Amino acid sequence: MLELEEKILREGEILPGNILKVGDFLNQQIDTDFMVKMGEEGARLFKDAGITKVITVEASGIALAFAVAQALHVPMVFAKKYGSANIAGDIFKASVYSYTHKQTFDIVISKKYLTSDDVVLICDDFLAKGNALNGLIHITEQAGATLAGAVIAIEKGFQGGGDLLREEGVRVESLALIDTMEDGVIVYRR
Amino acid sequence: MLELEEKILREGEILPGNILKVGDFLNQQIDTDFMVKMGEEGARLFKDAGITKVITVEASGIALAFAVAQALHVPMVFAKKYGSANIAGDIFKASVYSYTHKQTFDIVISKKYLTSDDVVLICDDFLAKGNALNGLIHITEQAGATLAGAVIAIEKGFQGGGDLLREEGVRVESLALIDTMEDGVIVYRR
Numbered sequence: 194m195l196e197l198e199e200k201i202l203r204e205g206e207i208l209p210g211n212i213l214k215v216g217d218f219l220n221q222q223i224d225t226d227f228m229v230k231m232g233e234e235g236a237r238l239f240k241d242a243g244i245t246k247v248i249t250v251e252a253s254g255i256a257l258a259f260a261v262a263q264a265l266h267v268p269m270v271f272a273k274k275y276g277s278a279n280i281a282g283d284i285f286k287a288s289v290y291s292y293t294h295k296q297t298f299d300i301v302i303s304k305k306y307l308t309s310d311d312v313v314l315i316c317d318d319f320l321a322k323g324n325a326l327n328g329l330i331h332i333t334e335q336a337g338a339t340l341a342g343a344v345i346a347i348e349k350g351f352q353g354g355g356d357l358l359r360e361e362g363v364r365v366e367s368l369a370l371i372d373t374m375e376d377g378v379i380v381y382r383r
Numbered sequence: 384m385l386e387l388e389e390k391i392l393r394e395g396e397i398l399p400g401n402i403l404k405v406g407d408f409l410n411q412q413i414d415t416d417f418m419v420k421m422g423e424e425g426a427r428l429f430k431d432a433g434i435t436k437v438i439t440v441e442a443s444g445i446a447l448a449f450a451v452a453q454a455l456h457v458p459m460v461f462a463k464k465y466g467s468a469n470i471a472g473d474i475f476k477a478s479v480y481s482y483t484h485k486q487t488f489d490i491v492i493s494k495k496y497l498t499s500d501d502v503v504l505i506c507d508d509f510l511a512k513g514n515a516l517n518g519l520i521h522i523t524e525q526a527g528a529t530l531a532g533a534v535i536a537i538e539k540g541f542q543g544g545g546d547l548l549r550e551e552g553v554r555v556e557s558l559a560l561i562d563t564m565e566d567g568v569i570v571y572r573r
Contacts, residue, residue: 216493216495216496217495217496218458221460221461221463221492221493221496222458222459222460222495222496223449223452223458223459223460223461224458225449225452225453225456225457225458225459226453226456228449228453229453251441251442252441252442252445252461252463255442255445255446255449256445256449256459259413259415259418259445259446259449259450260449262413262415263415263416263418263419266415266416267415268408268412268413268414268415269412269413269415269446270411270412270413271411271413271442273411273442302411303406303411305406305407305412306406306407306411306412
């Protein structure tokens, strides 16, 4: 998505250690008009996949997942981080290691909200090693639901998570796919 | 908002201890089409207030805040819970006690995203004692921004937080305002 690629170059900030900050429009402050466009693009990519549910993990995936789900007119479900969960009864659970916070946490979705009848699209703001995505795939499998694929706002291709999943046959669509990010220069994959 | 009142009666669940569960459509699974309508209603209530920014706190407030902000075509900013924050530099911070989790946590917004030029609308899914709302008001004050008011999906009027804020002159608009919830019977305030 060319508009996103340009917006990252214009408004993103690269910090030491290959950290890309896009808090200005994507994950603390959200440019709502632009997020709606990203949602429409994500929905367009999967419009023929028969999606019944869009899932993500709290908190920074929620806005994109909502925007995609609203364009597809299907419900959105977000996995909660276990410590923060106020969920009674049966749950699907997966462990996710966060490089940002250097710890493993569990993510959970109530069994009520994902069934074997569902065709699932996963959304998230970032894809690096693919830990959150793998956790959501694991939950989708536990539910016996069909995985249609994933829409990611920004993939850090050089961290390999997306390509590993593609090799396993998962359809991963990233709206911006960064191949390299060295010395503050972003190069996109074409 | 009559449609929301009816939806709560139809799809909500009252658990012992006056706990209202609306995870089916509001805060784990989100009925996106309906959330868009709630967003439009929230935006309509504040359409002449000159709102420049909608703020909320992660995670369950994000969908409503996004829906309201998108209807107003302004940015949305969500406060992060401090432990989960990946925020560098200067921040505004407030302490919030959570009755759900029986603990106090800090919420933070980067100073970049809230300034004295902003006219702020606060959104959240629930209002009970008003702790989260007070935290967000405190952050708005620290920024020197103007508080236009708050849009809440469901207010538990019998817990008093909303009325206390109204007495202090804060414009609190709840899309559904529950006056009593006894023996599993919900009575709305008119």
